[in-house]
Amino acid sequence: MSVACCRIITVGDELLNGIRVDTNTAWLAEQLSGLGIGVDRAVSVGDDETAIRAAVEDTLDGADIVILSGGLGPTQDDRTKQALAGLFRVGMKRQPEVEEAVRLFFSARGREATQVNLDQALVPEGFEWHANPLGTAPGMLKRHGDVLLFSLPGVPDEMKALYEGWVAPLLAEERGGQLVYERRWYRTTGIGESDLFDRIGGLEDMAPEVSLAYLPAPEGVALYLRGRGSDPEEIGSRLDEAEARIRDAAGSCLYACENLEIAEHIARLLLERGETLAAAESCTGGQIAHSLTNVPGASRWFMRGWVTYSNEAKEEELGVPVSVIMEHGAVSEPVACAMAEGARKNAGTDWAVAVTGIAGPTGGTEEKPVGLTFVACAGQGETVVRQYHLGEGGRMRNKTRSMAVALDLLRRMLEDIDPHEGGWEVHR
C-alpha cells in the first residue's frame, strides 16, 4: 500500500521577501491529495540558479514526484531552466512547435514576439514538454530514474491550466495510488480546540488509515477527517466510526458535517423555514451583516441591518429606551435585548440578532473590560441574551468572535437546541 510521495518547489524572490504569499503549494497539494498523492515537503527558493539546483537535488532523493513552479518567465531573473539544465548536465534544444506557439500567442494579441519571448522555445535536452494554453512558457517533464520531475510556470492560472490539462492526467495514469481516499469536514463553534481534543483525541488508534486535523479560527474549530485504504466500503465504515466520536464530543457545538460557514448554514435553515432575519450591531460594526450577505441569494431572507454605534442611533433606530442605556450602560444585557427586539419589530422579520460589546483596544473599564460582549436573539415570543468575555485578543478578533457567538445563538434557536449550551469563555 505504498503512497506516491510528492514534493513541491516554488521559485521566486517575491516569495521570500514578503511580497507574495505562495498559494501554488496549497493548490497543488489539494489537487494531489485528490489523486491519493501525499506531499511531504514544500520548499520555496529565490530566483537563484544555485539555490534552485540545490533544492531540486535535495528533494529528488526519496520522492516519487517533484513539481517545480516558477522561474520560467522570459526575463533575466527567471533561472529555473538553466538550473535544471545544469543539474542534469544537458544543453538547451530549440523546440520548433513551442516557438511557433509563442509566435501565435503574440500575433493573436496584435504584437510581435521578441527574441526573449522566442527563447521560451529552448527546452533542456531530454525533457518532455507541453504547451502552455495561457502563456508562453511550456510545462516540462524530466524522467529521472523512477522520479517524475515537472517544471511549471509560477503564474497561478498558467500553472493550474498545465496541471489540470497535462500533469494530473499523466499522474493519474502513471502514479495514481491504488489507495482510495475519502475526506469529510465538520464545522464547530463555541468549543475550543483543546476541549475538542480532550474529548476526541488524535484518533491515533485508527491511524494511519484515518487521520483527523484540527483547524482553529476565531469563528470556531473546523475538523478535517481523512480515510485511506484499498476498499472504499471499509474506509466509509471507519470514517463513520470516527464521525460518531466527533459528534459525541462536539455535541451541539457541531453545526455542520460539511465545510460550511455558519452564515451559509443559517441561510439554509431560514430558507427551509421560510423565515427572515434582521441584525442590529454595535461592536461588530456591520460584520454580521457583511458575513450574512456574502451568501449568494441573501436578499431572500436577510432584510435589514443597523450599525448603531452611538447611543442616539440605538435609541432612534431601534427604540432602545434612553433610560435603559443610562441605567445599565450601552454594553449591557438589557440593551442587547432591546436592540434585538427593536430590530425585529422595525424590520418586521421573524428573527433578529443584536450585539453590543467592547471590541477595544480602548473603551474598556475595570467593570466592563475589553472583550465583554452581550449577544441577543429575538424570535417569536422569546428573546435570549448571553454574556461573553472574549479577552484582549485584539479588535478584529473580538469583532469576529462576537459575530460567531451571535450567529451561534441564532443557529441554536433556529435548530431548537438549548441556546445556553456551548460557547467559549462564558460567564453566564
Added chain:
Amino acid sequence: MSVACCRIITVGDELLNGIRVDTNTAWLAEQLSGLGIGVDRAVSVGDDETAIRAAVEDTLDGADIVILSGGLGPTQDDRTKQALAGLFRVGMKRQPEVEEAVRLFFSARGREATQVNLDQALVPEGFEWHANPLGTAPGMLKRHGDVLLFSLPGVPDEMKALYEGWVAPLLAEERGGQLVYERRWYRTTGIGESDLFDRIGGLEDMAPEVSLAYLPAPEGVALYLRGRGSDPEEIGSRLDEAEARIRDAAGSCLYACENLEIAEHIARLLLERGETLAAAESCTGGQIAHSLTNVPGASRWFMRGWVTYSNEAKEEELGVPVSVIMEHGAVSEPVACAMAEGARKNAGTDWAVAVTGIAGPTGGTEEKPVGLTFVACAGQGETVVRQYHLGEGGRMRNKTRSMAVALDLLRRMLEDIDPHEGGWEVHR
C-alpha cells in the same frame, strides 16, 4: 557587507494537504527584510517528528537564523517540541512561570487548565523561552553555535505577537545587517495594475539598489518600494526620485504614502476635520461599515450604518421615495443619491456614503448586469453619484470593489479633489 541569512520552516499537515495557505512565511519574510535580513529558503513540513527534525537539521547548515512556526499546540499532532528535543538530545523541563501563565490564561476565561494545557510549560532543556501574550504556547530560542533557532506557534496572531514583542528586538540587537534598507509604501485606488505599470515601469534603470513591487488587490494596487545601500542619505534621495515617478503616474489615485487602508485614511481625514460619517448599504451588505469600524476609535466619527437590502428598508429607514424606486429601480442613480441623503439626514452626520448595486451571481438583467453599482456621497450642499461596471468577478469581489469605489468617492470629497477623476471601469 554580509547580510544575515534566515530560513523559515512552517510546520503543519494542513500546509501540505491544501487545507491552509501558508501566510506566515510571507509575513515573517517581510518583517525580516525590514531588519535587513534576507530569507534564502522556506520549507513546509507536516506534523511529523522525523520530518521536522530533518528540516531543521538541513536548514541549520549555512543559516544565521532559523525561524520555525507551528506544531506547538497542546494536541497530540503537534510535534515540534519533541523534534527539537530529539535533535539536540535534551529532555523537557517544566517552566513554572509558563505553567502559571497557562493557569492564568484559563482562569481569566473562567475555566481550568487541563493537564494537556499545563504541558505547554514543558520546554526543551537549554532553550530560552518567552511568554505568548495571546495563547499558551511560549516562543522558544535555542542558540546553536552562532545560529539562532526560534520556534514560534503557528497561529498567525500568536506568531506575530511573539515576533514583534520578542524576536524582532532580539534580532535587531544581535543580527542587524550592515546594509541599510529603506522601505516605502504607496496605496492607490481606482487605477489598474497595468495602467500603473505602463506609466512607472519596473524601475529597472535604478536596480538593484531600488526595487518596486506591484501588489494588486480588489481594493486597489499597493506599491512597495525598497532601497538598499550603505549610505542612508543616498538611499533616501534615490527613493525620493522613484517616489516622484510614482506620484506623477498615480496622480489623484494615490491616497497614501504609507501602508494604510483607505478606511484608516478616511478616519484621519474625518478626525482632522472634526466631522462625522454614516453609511447606507445595499449590495455591500455591511462591508463598508465593517471596514470603517475595523479602525480603532471609529466610534468618534462613524455614527450609524444601515443595511437596506429590501425596498421597504430603503424607504422606511432612509426615506427613499417608493416612486423613485418604482420609476428607476432599486439599483439606480436616483436611489443611490436618495440613500446617501437620507442617511446623512437621519444620522445627523456631516457625510454619508451609499451603495446600491448587483453583486451577483444572480439578480442581473441585460439592462442591469451583475457588477453594476452606483455609489453616492452626500456632504453639505452637494451629493455626488458615480456609476461603475465592475464585471462578473464574483459576489465577494464585487462587494469589495463597490466598497472601494464608495470610500474613494468620499475620500476625494474630503480632500477636495475632483470626485469624478480616477476609478476603474467607469462609464460615467
